Amino acid sequence: xxxxxxxxxxxxxxxxxxxxxxxxxxxxxxxxxxxxxxxxxxxxxxxxxxxxxxxxxxxxxxxxxxxxxxxxxxxxxxxxxxxxxxxxxxxxxxxxxxxxxxxxxxxxxxxxxxxxxxxxxxxxxxxxxxxxxxxxxxxxxxxxxxxxxxxxxxxxxxxxxxxxxxxxxxxxxxxxxxxxxxxxxxxxxxxxxxxxxxxxxxxxxxxxxxxxxxxxxxxxxxxxxxxxxxxxxxxxxxxxxxxxxxxxxxxxxxxxx
Numbered sequence: 001x002x003x004x005x006x007x008x009x010x011x012x013x014x015x016x017x018x019x020x021x022x023x024x025x026x027x028x029x030x031x032x033x034x035x036x037x038x039x040x041x042x043x044x045x046x047x048x049x050x051x052x053x054x055x056x057x058x059x060x061x062x063x064x065x066x067x068x069x070x071x072x073x074x075x076x077x078x079x080x081x082x083x084x085x086x087x088x089x090x091x092x093x094x095x096x097x098x099x100x101x102x103x104x105x106x107x108x109x110x111x112x113x114x115x116x117x118x119x120x121x122x123x124x125x126x127x128x129x130x131x132x133x134x135x136x137x138x139x140x141x142x143x144x145x146x147x148x149x150x151x152x153x154x155x156x157x158x159x160x161x162x163x164x165x166x167x168x169x170x171x172x173x174x175x176x177x178x179x180x181x182x183x184x185x186x187x188x189x190x191x192x193x194x195x196x197x198x199x200x201x202x203x204x205x206x207x208x209x210x211x212x213x214x215x216x217x218x219x220x221x222x223x224x225x226x227x228x229x230x231x232x233x234x235x236x237x238x239x240x241x242x243x244x245x246x247x248x249x250x251x252x253x254x255x256x257x
Contacts, residue, residue, distance in 0.1 A: 012058035016051060021127050022253060028059050032092040035083070038127075039104055040119040047082040048072065064089055080105055114140050118157055130164045131255040137161035155184030162193060168254060171200040182214070191216060195224045 015024035016031065020041055025031050031051075035042045049072060056065030064085070071081045083105060087098055108116060121136035137157050144154045162177035175197035182190035191214065198210040204225065211221045237243035251257070 010060055012054065014054075014058055016054045016058070018046065020045065020124065020132060021129055022256075028055065028061060028064075028086075028090055029092050032087065032090045035086075036093075036097075036101060038123055039101070040108060040116065040123050042083055043079060043120070047079050080109060114143055115153065118153075118160075121157075122160065125160065125164055128250075128254055129256075130167045131257075134161060134164045134168075137164065151184045155181045155190070158184065159190055159193065162197070166197060166200075171197055175201055188220070191220065192224060195221065196228070199224065199228055 010027070012026045015026050017024055018034065018041075021038070023034065025034060035046075047068075049069060052065045052068040052072065055061045055068065067085055068082050071085065072078045075081045084102070087093055087101055093101065108119065111119070117136055117140050121133045121140070124130075124133040124136065137160060140157050141154070141161070144150070144157065158177045159181035162174045162181060165171075165177060166174035175194060178190055178193040178197050182194050194214070195207050195210055195216065198206040202209075207221060207224060210216075211218075
């Protein structure tokens with residue numbers, strides 16, 4: 001293949017929309033930056049004909065678009081090949097940065113499918129896309145319930161899913177999943193999460209009832225209650241209408257509703 005080096009590509013008039021995180025990208029450089037910071041999200045949902053068309057039509061990268069489409073048609077595993085093509089010909093990365101990216105790509109590719117999926121879900125969690133993260137976690141758990149071969153891994157998935165449910169105020173589901181995580185991991189963090197969720201669902205009485213059920217030490221209950229009491233009382237927003245609009249926007253972002 002001839003070199004198709006991309007240098008300071010033009011800004012797109014029509015952005016490329018990354019549906020998984022609700023983000024618009026306007027140049028090859030922005031695309032490379034986004035992928036390099038969110039490598040697990042670079043899958044077949046991102047690297048496809050639509051992206052190739054955008055690179056050709058909006059960024060003027062007809063060579064790059066053509067090569068990417070050829071890979072998508074012919075390669076058995078097109079995602080890593082498309083990434084390599086994009087990274088090498090973007091003009092955005094130094095050779096040292098490329099070496100680091102390719103090492104990360106290999107490390108990620110070497111993971112089992114369920115563990116790659118968990119990494120994707122964790123990235124979505126970090127970006128506040130809680131419902132999408134839940135969808136990934138639940139898909140993993142459906143598979144893990146059938147195989148049940150890695151209790152530690154399944155416990156971590158339950159825990160992270162519980163965190164996602166809690167962020168969306170599904171507190172009963174959160175407590176259920178934290179409890180499943182604790183049953184598998186038997187660790188202090190999961191137990192603290194169970195007790196904290198119990199408080200959200202039923203107050204201090206529920207915390208003591210759950211602690212007794214799980215034979216939790218009294219000092220652990222004291223730690224939970226002290227942490228709750230130390231929480232700051234939220235201040236009433238000066239501009240309530242603006243605050244409500246922001247809360248609604250945040251909810252839509254987190255749930256895609």
